Amino acid sequence: MSVATPDAxxxxxxxxxxxTVKNGLxxxxxxxxxxxxxxxxxxxxxxxxTKGIRLILSxxxxxxxxxxxxxxxxxxxxxxxxxxxxEMALICAAIAVPLGIMxxxxxxxxxxxxxxxxxxxxxxxxxxxxxxxxxxLFIYALFITIFGLGRSAIAVSCALxxxxxxxxxxxxEEMLKLVPQELREASYALGVPKWKTIVKVVIPTAFGGIxxxxxxxxARVMGETAPLLILVSxxxxxxxxxTSDTMGALPTxxxxxxxxxxxxxxxERVWAAAFTLILIVMLLNVLARLIARFTTxxxx
Amino acid sequence: MARRIDVKNxxxxxxxxxxxxxxTMTVEPRTVTAFIGPSGCGKxxxxxxxxxxxxxxxxxxxxxxxxxxxxxxxxxxVDPVAVRRVxxxxxxxxxxxxxxxxxDNVASGLRxxxxxxxxxxxxxxxxxxxxxxxxxxxxxRLGKAGIGLSGGQQQRLCIARAIAVEPQVLLMDEPCSALxxxxxxxxxxxxxQLKERYTVVIVTHNMQQAARVSDxxxxxxxxxxxxxxxxxxxxxxxxxxxxxxxxxTEDYITGRFG
Numbered sequence: 001m002s003v004a005t006p007d008a009x010x011x012x013x014x015x016x017x018x019x020t021v022k023n024g025l026x027x028x029x030x031x032x033x034x035x036x037x038x039x040x041x042x043x044x045x046x047x048x049x050t051k052g053i054r055l056i057l058s059x060x061x062x063x064x065x066x067x068x069x070x071x072x073x074x075x076x077x078x079x080x081x082x083x084x085x086x087e088m089a090l091i092c093a094a095i096a097v098p099l100g101i102m103x104x105x106x107x108x109x110x111x112x113x114x115x116x117x118x119x120x121x122x123x124x125x126x127x128x129x130x131x132x133x134x135x136x137l138f139i140y141a142l143f144i145t146i147f148g149l150g151r152s153a154i155a156v157s158c159a160l161x162x163x164x165x166x167x168x169x170x171x172x173e174e175m176l177k178l179v180p181q182e183l184r185e186a187s188y189a190l191g192v193p194k195w196k197t198i199v200k201v202v203i204p205t206a207f208g209g210i211x212x213x214x215x216x217x218x219a220r221v222m223g224e225t226a227p228l229l230i231l232v233s234x235x236x237x238x239x240x241x242x243t244s245d246t247m248g249a250l251p252t253x254x255x256x257x258x259x260x261x262x263x264x265x266x267x268e269r270v271w272a273a274a275f276t277l278i279l280i281v282m283l284l285n286v287l288a289r290l291i292a293r294f295t296t297x298x299x300x
Numbered sequence: 301m302a303r304r305i306d307v308k309n310x311x312x313x314x315x316x317x318x319x320x321x322x323x324t325m326t327v328e329p330r331t332v333t334a335f336i337g338p339s340g341c342g343k344x345x346x347x348x349x350x351x352x353x354x355x356x357x358x359x360x361x362x363x364x365x366x367x368x369x370x371x372x373x374x375x376x377x378v379d380p381v382a383v384r385r386v387x388x389x390x391x392x393x394x395x396x397x398x399x400x401x402x403x404d405n406v407a408s409g410l411r412x413x414x415x416x417x418x419x420x421x422x423x424x425x426x427x428x429x430x431x432x433x434x435x436x437x438x439x440x441r442l443g444k445a446g447i448g449l450s451g452g453q454q455q456r457l458c459i460a461r462a463i464a465v466e467p468q469v470l471l472m473d474e475p476c477s478a479l480x481x482x483x484x485x486x487x488x489x490x491x492x493q494l495k496e497r498y499t500v501v502i503v504t505h506n507m508q509q510a511a512r513v514s515d516x517x518x519x520x521x522x523x524x525x526x527x528x529x530x531x532x533x534x535x536x537x538x539x540x541x542x543x544x545x546x547x548x549t550e551d552y553i554t555g556r557f558g
Contacts, residue, residue: 113358182395185356186458190409190465191385200412204399295399296445 045278052275055268061276065248066236071257071266078269078276080238080248085280088153088249089222091242092160097214099161100168101203107169108176109198128166133226135162140230151231153242156249159227164217171213175206208292215288219281225251250277302329302499303369303386303468305350310364311528312345314357319345321528323364325518332491332500334510334537337520337552342529343503344392346520347471350501351387352380368469385413388467392474394454396446396461403442405457409465424464432460433490452483459490463498470494472502476509488513507553511541519549 014020055061055077064077103120111117139159143149179202187197203210228234228249234256235246253273260266305327312320320342327333335343348354349362352373366373373383396405404411406425415421425442429435434456438449446457455475462470472491476484491513494500504510510517518534533546544550 180395181356182391182393183397185353185389186391186395186397186461187408187412188356188381189351189353189384189389189391189462190412191381191383192409192412193381196412200408201397201399205397207399 048271048275048278051268051271052273055272056275056279061272065238066253066269067238069236071260071264074265076269078250078253078273080236081250081253081273082276082280083238083240084153084235084247084249085222085251085277087240087242088157088160088228088247089218091154091157092164092221093214093218095157096161096164096168096217100165100214100217101172101210103165103169104172104176105198108173109194109202124166124169127162128170130162131226132159132163132224133230135159136227136230138162139227143231151233151245153232153244153247155231156227156247157242159231160221160224163224163227164221167217167220168213171216172206172210175209175213176202178209179205204295207295211291212288215284218284222281223251223277225255228252229255250274250280302497304329305469305499305501306365306367306370307346307350308365308367310346310349310362310366312342312349312354312362313360315359318528320349321530323531325531325534327499327501327516329499330495330497331515332495332502332513333516333518334514335501335503335518335520336505336507336510337529337532338522339505340525340529341520341522343518343520344473345529347473347501347503348389350469350471351384351389353384353389355380385465386467387469387471388462388465389471389473390455390459390462390475393478394451394458396449396454396457398445398447400446401443402438402446402449402457405446406460406464409461413465425460428460428464429457431463431490431493432456433486434460450483452479452486455479455483455487456490459487459494463494467498469499469501472500474503474505477505484509507541511537517541519544519546519552521548521552 058077060075061077061079062082063079064075065080066076066078067080069076103124107117107120111120136156136159139155139162143155143158144151149155183201183205184197187201188194192200228251232249232252233246234252235248237248239247250273254270254277257266257270257273260270305325307323307325307327310320310323311318323346335347337343345354350366350373354360354362362374364374368386372378397408400408403425406428407421410421410424415424426435426439429438434453437453438457446454449457455478459475476487479487488509491500491502495515502510502513514537516534517537517540519532519540520529521532522529533540533544533549535545540549541553544553550556
């Protein structure tokens with residue numbers, strides 16, 4: 001390619017030959033990569049929906065448990081598992097969300113740039129890389145081996161806390177970082193103390209993002225299976241008590257029925273349970289978006 | 301009530317870096333004082349020491365004294381939060397709170413300091429918005445977000461927010477640098493009105509602005525990059541712009557600088 005000289009005739013022709021070919025190849029490549037990345041998602045969704053939709057649409061699915069239902073029998077529902085999954089996730093969130101948000105506030109607002117902050121940040125990175133089975137075994141060792149407690153839904157929630165905490169902390173941290181320093185200074189300039197600035201200015205500004213982080217964390221822990229397998233027995237009946245040693249949950253419901261042959265009705269229930277889990281996670285995401293939207297003021 | 305500011309032998313540091321060297325000046329109540337000078341000469345740093353806002357940056361500290369009507373701002377037992385209730389500040393870029401409506405933005409200073417009475421808040425919001433020349437433009441949409449306003453309106457909103465808490469000194473750090481000429485004019489008119497009630501200190505890069513709005517002008521300069529900024533000359537604005545004592549001041553305001 002030549003550099004145009006001032007007095008040369010200007011030409012605005014399309015680039016020819018090789019460059020058109022390269023451009024075409026690159027377009028094909030990025031399109032193909034996108035399709036390849038998204039295809040499995042649609043495939044999974046399609047399979048789960050087509051195989052699970054029939055049971056999901058019956059009201060019994062949402063109202064009954066699997067008590068007394070064998071894999072060879074039709075009937076029953078996932079109510080017991082939904083109760084268990086939601087209850088354990090909520091207990092987990094009740095512990096992990098305050099801890100995560102407080103931790104993020106410490107790291108960003110109070111200890112920024114200090115050795116403590118760097119050390120804690122490093123630990124959180126390690127924590128977020130812990131496999132769920134390791135978290136489950138840690139809680140097993142702590143609760144059951146050391147303290148001699150029994151298996152329970154609460155133990156599961158505690159193991160889930162270890163998995164949810166880094167997600168909430170990290171995302172809250174990122175959101176707090178995005179809050180402009182000028183807003184904090186504007187608040188200080190009004191004679192507002194630091195803690196009140198954080199509670200009334202910084203957190204509300206970052207609220208939408210923090211909620212999204214919490215929902216992502218919840219979505220992650222709801223699908224975790226290892227803590228359920230290790231720390232609680234799968235119950236086919238309805239149980240609300242978080243201290244009892246058996247409780248239903250969607251991942252363990254899927255696990256319990258996964259080796260059914262396709263001709264058994266229990267086989268279809270596995271797909272329906274998977275669909276239910278996806279639905280709940282999707283519902284949480286929609287909820288997060290709604291919360292974020294309704295807490296944002298209209299500009300005009 | 302406006303207050304007098306006395307700065308004596310003030311040195312400002314960021315960690316080991318010496319940012320401003322040995323400043324002594326007096327700002328009379330109900331006057332506008334303009335800080336001018338090239339970038340990096342420490343005028344923003346100095347204005348931020350007048351309400352202890354520089355302390356937000358870790359490692360920042362001062363030696364010397366700043367007094368407000370004789371009361372030391374850097375005494376052992378002084379709470380910076382209490383200082384900032386008396387010395388308000390408007391920043392370079394408009395920074396309304398994005399999570400709050402226009403009303404809540406103006407009311408925020410009072411609310412966050414514990415005022416709950418609806419009548420007091422309503423009155424303060426109207427009075428401040430009127431004083432900031434913004435009331436007529438926003439009175440029908442007080443519940444809408446403050447960040448939905450134009451840049452000039454946002455800056456006047458920030459001024460309304462700053463004066464709603466009735467400070468006795470108002471610091472303005474380049475309040476018009478992000479605004480168009482029409483908004484700038486509106487803010488300059490406003491500064492003229494504000495000085496009837498407050499002591500105003502303004503940092504500006506616009507020398508016509510300093511000449512237009514201020515009673516007193518302080519010129520800052522630095523010997524070289526990395527050297528501390530110094531107060532070269534302070535005096536009545538007329539004198540600084542027509543017949544300054546220092547050659548450096550004259551060079552700067554006539555554009556022969558550097």
